[in-house]
Amino acid sequence: MTRKMIDTPLSRRLLLQSLGGMALLPLCGGLRVSFAAAPGDARFVFIILRGAMDGLAAAVPYGDKNYAAVRGNMALPKSALVPVDNFFALHKSFESFGGLFKSGEAAVVHAVSTPYRERSHFDAQNVLECGAARPHGARDGWLNRALDVMNVPTTTPGLAVGQTIPLALQGRVDVGSWSPAGDGLPPDALLIALQDMYSGDAAFESALSQAIGIHDIADDGKMGGQRLRGGNARGRAHMESTIKTVGKIIADPNGPRIATLEIGGWDTHAQQGLESGALANNFATLDAAFGALKDALGPFWSQTIVLAATEFGRTVAGNGTGGTDHGTASCALIAGGRVNGGKVYAQWPGLDKTQLHQGRDLHPTTDLRQVAKAVLQSHLGLAAGDVERHIFPESGNVRPLAGLIG
Amino acid sequence: MSSIAAFIAANRFGFGPRAGELQIIDRDPARWVLGQLDARHAVSSAFAGLPVTAEIVQGAMGQQRQLQKMKNTGDTDENRRKLRDMQKELRGDFIEEAAARTRAAVLSPAPVFERLVHFWSNHFTVSATKRQSLPLVAAFERDVIRPHVLGKFSDMLLAAIRHPAMLTYLDNARSIGPNSRGGKRQGKGLNENLAREILELHTLGVNGGYTQDDVIALAKMLTGWTVDIAGVGAGSGFIFNAAVHEPGEKPLLGIRYPENGEAEARNALYNLTQHPSTAQFIAGKLARHFISDAPSAAAIKTLAQSFARGGGSLMEVYRTLLSLPAAWQAPLGKVKTPNDYIISLLRATGADLEDMRLAAAFRDLGQVPFSAPSPAGWSDLGKDWLGGEALLRRIGIAQSLAATLHTRITPADLLEATIGPVASETTRSAVRRAGSPAEALTLVFASPEFQRR
Numbered sequence: 121m122t123r124k125m126i127d128t129p130l131s132r133r134l135l136l137q138s139l140g141g142m143a144l145l146p147l148c149g150g151l152r153v154s155f156a157a158a159p160g161d162a163r164f165v166f167i168i169l170r171g172a173m174d175g176l177a178a179a180v181p182y183g184d185k186n187y188a189a190v191r192g193n194m195a196l197p198k199s200a201l202v203p204v205d206n207f208f209a210l211h212k213s214f215e216s217f218g219g220l221f222k223s224g225e226a227a228v229v230h231a232v233s234t235p236y237r238e239r240s241h242f243d244a245q246n247v248l249e250c251g252a253a254r255p256h257g258a259r260d261g262w263l264n265r266a267l268d269v270m271n272v273p274t275t276t277p278g279l280a281v282g283q284t285i286p287l288a289l290q291g292r293v294d295v296g297s298w299s300p301a302g303d304g305l306p307p308d309a310l311l312i313a314l315q316d317m318y319s320g321d322a323a324f325e326s327a328l329s330q331a332i333g334i335h336d337i338a339d340d341g342k343m344g345g346q347r348l349r350g351g352n353a354r355g356r357a358h359m360e361s362t363i364k365t366v367g368k369i370i371a372d373p374n375g376p377r378i379a380t381l382e383i384g385g386w387d388t389h390a391q392q393g394l395e396s397g398a399l400a401n402n403f404a405t406l407d408a409a410f411g412a413l414k415d416a417l418g419p420f421w422s423q424t425i426v427l428a429a430t431e432f433g434r435t436v437a438g439n440g441t442g443g444t445d446h447g448t449a450s451c452a453l454i455a456g457g458r459v460n461g462g463k464v465y466a467q468w469p470g471l472d473k474t475q476l477h478q479g480r481d482l483h484p485t486t487d488l489r490q491v492a493k494a495v496l497q498s499h500l501g502l503a504a505g506d507v508e509r510h511i512f513p514e515s516g517n518v519r520p521l522a523g524l525i526g
Numbered sequence: 527m528s529s530i531a532a533f534i535a536a537n538r539f540g541f542g543p544r545a546g547e548l549q550i551i552d553r554d555p556a557r558w559v560l561g562q563l564d565a566r567h568a569v570s571s572a573f574a575g576l577p578v579t580a581e582i583v584q585g586a587m588g589q590q591r592q593l594q595k596m597k598n599t600g601d602t603d604e605n606r607r608k609l610r611d612m613q614k615e616l617r618g619d620f621i622e623e624a625a626a627r628t629r630a631a632v633l634s635p636a637p638v639f640e641r642l643v644h645f646w647s648n649h650f651t652v653s654a655t656k657r658q659s660l661p662l663v664a665a666f667e668r669d670v671i672r673p674h675v676l677g678k679f680s681d682m683l684l685a686a687i688r689h690p691a692m693l694t695y696l697d698n699a700r701s702i703g704p705n706s707r708g709g710k711r712q713g714k715g716l717n718e719n720l721a722r723e724i725l726e727l728h729t730l731g732v733n734g735g736y737t738q739d740d741v742i743a744l745a746k747m748l749t750g751w752t753v754d755i756a757g758v759g760a761g762s763g764f765i766f767n768a769a770v771h772e773p774g775e776k777p778l779l780g781i782r783y784p785e786n787g788e789a790e791a792r793n794a795l796y797n798l799t800q801h802p803s804t805a806q807f808i809a810g811k812l813a814r815h816f817i818s819d820a821p822s823a824a825a826i827k828t829l830a831q832s833f834a835r836g837g838g839s840l841m842e843v844y845r846t847l848l849s850l851p852a853a854w855q856a857p858l859g860k861v862k863t864p865n866d867y868i869i870s871l872l873r874a875t876g877a878d879l880e881d882m883r884l885a886a887a888f889r890d891l892g893q894v895p896f897s898a899p900s901p902a903g904w905s906d907l908g909k910d911w912l913g914g915e916a917l918l919r920r921i922g923i924a925q926s927l928a929a930t931l932h933t934r935i936t937p938a939d940l941l942e943a944t945i946g947p948v949a950s951e952t953t954r955s956a957v958r959r960a961g962s963p964a965e966a967l968t969l970v971f972a973s974p975e976f977q978r979r
Contacts, residue, residue, distance in 0.1 A: 171900070239722070239741075240732045242902050255732075283892045284913040297913040306921055309961055313969055314921065317956035321974035323861070323912055331914030384899060389697045389719045440715025441700040446722070478738070 160272045162500050163370055163420060165379045166263060167409060167428035168286060170245060171386030174434040175450030176482060177399055178214070179228045179464060183207035186471040194438035200395035204228075208464045212395070213403035216411025217453060221462060226410070226455035229491050229521065230466035233432055233484035239446035241387070244431035248488070249288035253514045262492070263378050264291025265511045269502055272377050276333045279376035281366050289380050294326055296334040296376065298369060300362045305335045334369070359408040367416020370424070377500070381409060386430060390441040410455050422457030425499050425525070429488055435480050436471060447481035452491055458499055460526040490521040498525035531555040533947040534857050537979035538816060539848075540637035542862075542870030545943050559848055562636035563841060568672045572630035576623065579665045579763040580754070583690055586661050587755050616661065620654065623664035624888070624895040625881040632872045642675045642844075643667065644865070645815050646682065649808075650728060651903035652691040654896045662691035662763075663896040669762075679808065679838035680799040683728060687720070687795060688764040690753040696720035696901060703749040703772025716772070721745035723901045724798070731810075734803030740779055746772040747783060747791040805833040812843065814906045817852050818859045825852050857948050858978040861908030864891030867920060867977060874944045874976075875931055890919045924971035928964045937966035945975035 180196055181187055183206055188195045201209035202218055208228070210218050220226035236247040236255065243255035251262025258265075267277045268291065278295030280286060289295050305311060311332070318324040369375050385402050392399040406428060414421050433450030449469075455461065469475050469483035477483040489512050496502045496511060497520050508515055528548040535555035536543040543551065551558045577585070589612060596605040631640040647667045654660040670689050674682035686692055693699040701717035702709045709715060721744035725736045750771035751764070759765040766788040776783045776790065781797060783790045798804060809829035813821035829846055836842035847853055862870060868887050872879070879887065888894045898904050905911065937957055941949055953973045960966035970976060 238732075239738065240726050241900065242726075243732050280913065282913075283915045283919070284910055290909065297915045299915045305918065306925060310921075310925070310965055310968060313956050313960055313965065314972060316959075317953055317969055317973060320950050320952040323908065324917065324974045324977075327912050327914045327917040329914075331918050334914060335918075387900075389717055390700060439717050440702050440704065440709070441697060441717045443697075443717070445718045 160270065160377070160501070161423055163375075163377055163379070163417075163424040164263075164495060164500060165370070165381060165413060165424065165426040166288060167381045167383060167406070167426065168245075168248070168288065169386050169406070169428055169430035170241075170382060170384045171388075171430070172241060172244070172432050172434055172446060173386040173402075173430040173450055174388060174392065174399060174444055175230065175232075175430070176433070176436060177392070178211055178403060178453070179230055179451045180209045180211065181207060181230075181468065181471065182209050184468070184471045186473075190436050190471045190473065190476075192437055193442070194392075194394070194444060196394050200400075204462075204464065207468075208466075211400065211403050213400045214407045215404075216414070217407050217455065220410060220414065220455045224462040225414075225457060225459060226453070227459055227461045227524065228451050228453055228464045228466075229486055229524070230451040230464055231449045231469050231482055231484055232429075232452050232486040232488050232491065233449040234488045236432065237448065239432065239448075241431060241446070246287065248429065248431045249286060251288075251489070251492075251512050258513065260291030261286070261288035262511050263288045263380065264293050264295065266496055266500065266502065267291075267293040267295070267378055269506045269510055270377060270500065274374045274376070276330060276375075277377050279334065279366075279369060279379040281362070281379060281381045286380055286382060289378070294330055296330040298334045298366070300365065305332060356404050356408040359405050360412040363409060363412035364416050367413055367418075371417050371420040383409070383428075388434070388443045389439065389445060390443040392443045406453075410453070414455070425454065425456035425458060425495055427491065427495060428453045429491075433482050436476055436482055437480070448477045449482040449484035452488060454491065454495075454524070456499075458525055460523055465521060465524060486521065487518050489515055489518045491524065493518065493520035494522075494524040528552040528947050529555070530857055530947045531854055533945070534854055534979075535559050536637075537862075537870070538853070538857075538860070540641060541631055541866055542873050542976075542979075543944060544873045545876060548943060548946065556848060556854075559638050560845070562638040563676055563844060564636070564639070565676055567634070567636040567639040568675065570630040570634065572626045572633065573668060576626060576668070577665065579662065579669045579690060580757070580761045582661050582665050583753060583755065583763045584757050587757075620660060620664075620896075621881050621885045625884050627664065627667065627895050628869060628872070628884055629878075631869045632878075637873070639675065643671055645812075646675060647671045648898065648903040649811065650682070650686040650692070651898045651901050652689075652695040652896075653898045653901075654894075655899065656695050659691050659695040662689070662694070666691035667896070674840075676841050677839075678799075679804075679833070679840055680796050682840075683795055683799055684792065686728070687724065687748075687791075688751065688762065690763040692720070693751060693753050693764070696723055698748050699752045701745060701749050702770040703746060705774070706749065706770045706772055708767075708770035709772070716742070716745050716749065718742065718745045721748055724795070727901055727903075729795075729798040729807070730801060730803040731807030734801070734807060736779060739777075743776040743778040743783075744791070744794060746774075746776050747778070747794050750788065751791060799838050802830075802834065804838075805830040808843075809833055811906070812847060816847060817850070818856070819907050819909075822852060825850050858975060860979050861912055862977055862979055863904060863906075863911055864888065864893035864916075864920070865895065865904075866979075867891070868923070870944075870976070871923070871927055871971060874940065875927065875935060877927060877931060887923055890923065892916060892919070920977065921968070921972045924968045925964075928967035928971060932962075932964040932967045935967060937963060937970055940967065941970050944970070945973060948975050949973070950975065 200212050202212050203209040217226055234247045235253045236244045246255045249261050250258040252258040276296040278289050280289050280297040283299045285297050318328055388399050417424055429452040430450050433447040434444035435447045439445050467485040469485050496507050529552055532548045532552040532555050535551050535558055539559045634640050652659055652663050652666050654663045666689050670685045696719045697717045698720035702714045704715040718741050722741045726732045750767045752767050754763050754765035778794050809826045813826050832846035833843050957966050957969045960969055
């Protein structure tokens with residue numbers, strides 16, 4: 121049998137549906153929605169900072185009278201700081217984020233942590249991603265459950281930037297992944313045969329159909345790297361070119377509503393540096409993600425929120441090797457058109473030895489779920505009851521952070 | 527046609543069959559697996575001419591001295607060229623090492639042994655993602671993992687922790703007892719990283735019952751365990767530097783360890799291997815790796831009991847594993863990792879890729895040898911490897927391999943020789959109906975049955 125190929129992305133999707141012999145993608149995505157419309161149009165990008173970011177080096181409480189003494193050799197010099205008020209300063213690597221902060225489109229939430237209080241990266245990331253009050257308390261991710269409740273009529277409501285889907289986005293709702301090094305889809309004839317063959321294996325079937333959905337939107341980018349690693353100027357440039365395509369995918373009217381991005385390299389046990397160095401480089405990469413997202417999203421920026429969070433913080437004092445060990449509270453960075461920005465949200469716990477968690481870590485005073493709940497309810501328009509029942513179990517006494525989203 | 531047990535033996539415990547191998551395995555699948563648990567397989571001709579740990583440490587130190595000299599002479603064209611050459615050499619060595627590791631698995635008459643090497647190498651992850659560890663990670667597997675795969679867990683743990691790759695990867699080489707002579711003089715201190723990961727990832731497991739105080743106690747015991755950069759030790763690359771060892775008694779998990787220098791951590795590591803949490807943790811990992819993403823509690827318990835009974839004798843645990851009914855049931859439950867998928871393809875086809883192409887394949891699929899993203903190692907779970915993009919990359923590799931092989935391999939024969947015992951009618955008919963031999967071959971390589979085990 122010969123098959124006629126039609127060479128435009130959209131008709132290709134239709135073609136595959138009709139020839140593939142199976143319902144590949146629900147085609148509700150055809151309708152075009154205007155920018156300002158429905159609440160279902162809002163976008164949320166969650167940046168997972170793996171390895172435990174040193175929040176005290178990102179947003180620095182230089183006005184705390186104990187800061188210099190307790191941080192010791194890890195205290196940042198004035199030249200590394202850009203004050204945002206008379207108490208907090210941003211590390212100077214945050215050029216773009218600092219600009220957004222000034223224009224009221226970005227904020228910092230400080231002394232924040234998940235409910236997890238031990239110091240294992242892997243359990244802590246599990247809590248950060250599954251949304252339960254303890255490790256492995258849920259089998260799927262809170263973002264996927266949010267998509268389930270939102271029930272938006274697009275083909276790929278969730279997008280993981282990277283080859284694999286992080287737990288935060290895993291679950292019942294089919295989500296896509298896109299990674300910059302992709303070679304694109306195989307030829308149509310092979311694709312159809314593969315669809316046939318995978319019809320007997322649900323996991324392979326769903327992986328292939330989501331890949332096709334994503335590639336219909338973004339068929340071009342070509343750059344290396346599985347999980348985006350931080351770095352120096354190259355890290356920054358790489359992030360910017362990746363985000364260019366990611367922004368295009370997200371800003372499609374039928375694009376994903378929730379996207380995840382992962383940045384590793386935060387586990388700075390040794391030689392993390394001060395004004396410059398490994399940590400400063402990683403800050404610059406993260407900063408580039410914020411700046412590039414704003415540029416790439418264009419008018420969609422006004423209905424997008426970007427939140428960067430990590431699994432826990434690091435010790436207040438430096439260790440013996442120019443680094444910091446696993447701690448508790450850190451900070452979260454949030455930006456977007458709808459953020460009530462230009463301020464640091466913090467119930468500051470203080471840095472006196474007696475005020476530290478177990479005498480060594482920044483004491484957590486805000487639950488990261490408060491931030492997430494503010495985003496889910498005030499930005500994505502979910503009902504409080506749904507959030508409590510389906511998204512963050514056992515979080516009845518965790519209130520959305522007031523005033524964060526305007 | 528061969529049996530399902532032969533398919534399980536070849537894929538679940540090996541890297542997939544070579545041409546004609548399924549029939550051989552089928553004579554007695556369990557014996558085929560057990561017969562490979564033989565210490566002579568620790569040595570492979572694939573590693574001929576590659577350096578041992580101490581040589582690499584000395585080479586790295588020579589480079590360090592050269593770099594220092596270059597720093598002193600400034601940013602000249604000649605220095606830039608030298609630096610480029612050094613980096614090129616480092617990269618070249620790494621690619622050669624990664625290819626040697628893969629060939630050892632592809633060509634081995636004992637793929638089961640090689641699977642165990644990869645399993646334990648992943649359990650004791652050291653990663654080239656850290657610059658200082660990069661030159662050492664391959665030698666770590668050769669010098670630490672391979673000789674101990676059939677021995678005692680306690681011996682492997684000790685060798686792994688003392689190896690320069692581990693000491694640098696988890697920062698212990700720089701950890702200094704704050705009250706030691708060296709600590710007082712330099713004002714430097716402890717680094718908890720290695721101690722924490724020993725407890726969390728190598729022995730007890732995260733819920734194994736230790737506290738932050740235990741982490742600190744073990745970190746103190748480990749002060750002084752460092753890399754023999756001067757080349758004055760016994761030639762293993764390890765040396766104990768008493769001048770930075772934290773003095774005093776250290777209580778760990780309710781046991782008091784009096785001041786005893788290097789022997790403190792040595793004793794503590796041994797005691798950790800005899801802890802019930804360690805037996806449970808290792809049993810769970812083995813079951814997840816070899817049997818199922820969600821093994822039964824009963825299977826884990828049986829393995830843990832075997833581990834405890836034998837005091838960590840690994841041969842005994844493997845025998846128990848192979849005697850579990852679950853080990854021989856429910857084929858296709860697990861998805862091969864990219865590493866294992868690539869090795870399966872090469873075994874099945876007899877293809878040999880040149881080093882650079884091999885390196886590109888691993889990079890494309892997101893699992894470069896010796897380069898796990900964190901000390902927890904690579905995931906053992908199918909869901910972490912079966913994203914849409916990841917599947918497309920596998921299909922891409924299947925396609926390019928098929929493009930070069932379709933003239934000499936018949937798709938129907940390859941199907942029988944690899945997934946014959948488990949191939950579904952859907953897969954068979956897709957292969958039969960393919961538009962070309964290359965497409966048919968691609969479909970066999972990309973079939974769920976070929977990618978599962």
